[in-house]
Amino acid sequence: LPEYAFIGRSNVGKSSLINMLAGQNKLAKTSGRPGKTQLINHFKINNNWFLVDLPGYGYAKVSKSIKKTFQSFIKNYFLQREQLICSFVLIDSRHEPQKIDMEFMEFLGENEIPFCIVFTKSDKLKLSELNRNIQNYIKKMTSTIWEEMPQYFITSATSSDGKEELLNFIDGINQGIEENS
């Protein structure tokens, strides 16, 4: 089955987003404590694709050697996955562009791994602030190594905003795959 990976800094709202997409509140554990998702998890959605939950990167509170281990674990996943169709890099809508996210997306780009950006927690901002932050992000991306902004989604796990768009996007790709096989 095709796989879609979800990844981001710890506390970015990944578990909440996964629960929203899977439509089950207890599927992936949410917590206010960063770094709780530590191993790779697969969730089968609609019986036709796997949502892959990868460990968060960029914890503040772990040692350098643990960070390194996680980084190579994550990178190995990306370099070895044959079923991986697209990955979703989660970005907290409230935050300025962060170096660690930029570097991670560069890694994906260098290895020709398709990715989209998911701006999370959009309900935490006023619409004007949200728009400003996203425009700022687009500016940052396109002024570095990216010729254009990757496909992106704006989500809120609180209001389910962006849920249909994301699921439709994935379904669209899956249909294309089925028709070609």
Ligand code: GDP
């Ligand atoms: P993870 O560490 O990336 O899996 O992040 P979690 O899903 O556990 O979320 C971290 C914190 O942010 C928790 O306190 C969540 O309740 C909160 N959170 C996550 N998504 C949203 C969202 O869309 N809106 C709001 N208001 N809070 C969110």
